[in-house]
Amino acid sequence: MIENNAQQFSLHLSNLAVKALIEEAELTPKPGLVDKKDSGTHTDMTLDLMIKSAYGLSSTFRSIAEASYKEKPSLSLREKIAAIGRSGEATMFKTTGGINTHKGAIWALGLLVSSAAMHRNDTMETIVHSAGRLARFHDRHQPKIQTNGLRVNEKYGVLGAKGEALLGFPHIREFSFPILHDSRTKGISEDLSRLNALLSLMANIDDTCILHRGGMDALYHTKQQAKEILERGLEWDAGHWVILEKLDHTLHLFNASPGGSADLLAATLFLDYLYQEKTIRYEKKSIGGNPIGSLNL
Numbered sequence: 621m622i623e624n625n626a627q628q629f630s631l632h633l634s635n636l637a638v639k640a641l642i643e644e645a646e647l648t649p650k651p652g653l654v655d656k657k658d659s660g661t662h663t664d665m666t667l668d669l670m671i672k673s674a675y676g677l678s679s680t681f682r683s684i685a686e687a688s689y690k691e692k693p694s695l696s697l698r699e700k701i702a703a704i705g706r707s708g709e710a711t712m713f714k715t716t717g718g719i720n721t722h723k724g725a726i727w728a729l730g731l732l733v734s735s736a737a738m739h740r741n742d743t744m745e746t747i748v749h750s751a752g753r754l755a756r757f758h759d760r761h762q763p764k765i766q767t768n769g770l771r772v773n774e775k776y777g778v779l780g781a782k783g784e785a786l787l788g789f790p791h792i793r794e795f796s797f798p799i800l801h802d803s804r805t806k807g808i809s810e811d812l813s814r815l816n817a818l819l820s821l822m823a824n825i826d827d828t829c830i831l832h833r834g835g836m837d838a839l840y841h842t843k844q845q846a847k848e849i850l851e852r853g854l855e856w857d858a859g860h861w862v863i864l865e866k867l868d869h870t871l872h873l874f875n876a877s878p879g880g881s882a883d884l885l886a887a888t889l890f891l892d893y894l895y896q897e898k899t900i901r902y903e904k905k906s907i908g909g910n911p912i913g914s915l916n917l
């Protein structure tokens with residue numbers, strides 16, 4: 621029998637994870653991705669489908685939180701979460717009629733929900749590191765099937781969604797979370813603050829979604845153009861919009877989509893809700909004038 625507190629907190633975390641998925645999908649405009657304006661480069665997805673898929677994952681996140689409540693990262697917890705995550709993927713495919721709307725998001729948010737259920741009154745850094753520690757336990761029951769991510773990993777040597785988690789979500793820690801907060805501090809609108817956070821991810825991560833559909837050229841140009849936008853500063857003028865349009869055009873040209881960045885934006889929003897409601901703390905580090913000045917492209 622799960623204690624009442626665990627049930628309530630788990631339901632709360634699950635609601636926040638679903639809200640993060642919906643607000644990520646609804647953020648408009650987003651280059652190449654499904655948003656309120658269009659389906660980006662996805663011919664098989666719509667905003668309604670993304671929202672339906674997000675609601676369908678509610679019990680997955682709730683079960684993950686209940687299994688993790690006040691636990692510590694361990695092999696046994698890792699394997700429990702993995703089984704729930706895989707069944708969440710099956711639920712997603714059932715809800716969407718076989719379309720991959722949220723596979724990467726289930727992975728990132730699943731680990732973060734688990735970590736948030738383990739810790740209370742802790743910092744954002746502790747949550748992401750602890751999620752990484754959990755991800756590093758080897759799940760002995762992982763099916764050996766070929767995925768787009770594995771194919772891209774073999775071809776280009778990039779670590780993708782798995783690597784991001786194993787390392788404790790460095791791109792959320794170093795880029796999207798501080799950039800979301802720095803944007804707000806500058807009085808930038810919520811939507812543009814979130815778009816800045818998304819672009820900071822697009823400028824930095826090796827997105828296997830982009831690589832498997834568009835190859836290395838697509839990844840290079842995406843990163844370069846996202847970087848170009850952010851180098852103009854977090855406050856937007858007409859020049860930002862011109863490059864954003866160019867970036868959207870690039871993604872359409874390569875038929876590529878920054879799904880990994882979208883997943884990490886949802887993960888960033890989830891952590892941000894916890895911060896806003898004071899469930900977790902965050903010691904602000906200023907990222908200075910040029911948020912991506914030290915980028916290694």
Ligand SMILES: CC(C)(COP(=O)(O)OP(=O)(O)OC[C@H]1O[C@@H](n2cnc3c(N)ncnc32)[C@H](O)[C@@H]1O)[C@@H](O)C(=O)NCCC(=O)NCCS
Binds near residue numbers: 827879
């Ligand atoms: C790790 C996952 C995502 C599978 O990875 P793999 O790379 O093999 O698969 P695939 O290419 O099909 O999907 C990866 C997805 O991750 C996202 N992504 C791509 N690149 C990145 C990146 N650099 N950073 C973060 N996310 C990324 C994209 O949305 C992409 O679609 C995951 O499905 C998995 O292994 N699940 C097993 C269940 C589990 O252990 N769950 C635990 C937590 S719920």
Ligand SMILES: Nc1ncnc2c1ncn2[C@@H]1O[C@H](COP(=O)(O)OP(=O)(O)OP(=O)(O)O)[C@@H](O)[C@H]1O
Binds near residue numbers: 644721722726
């Ligand atoms: N708003 C969004 N629009 C599109 N994709 C998103 C969005 N938010 C998150 N994603 C992520 O993008 C991934 C979907 O990417 P993609 O369509 O490339 O999937 P695939 O099934 O791996 O590839 P393909 O459809 O090319 O065979 C999902 O795993 C999902 O987590």
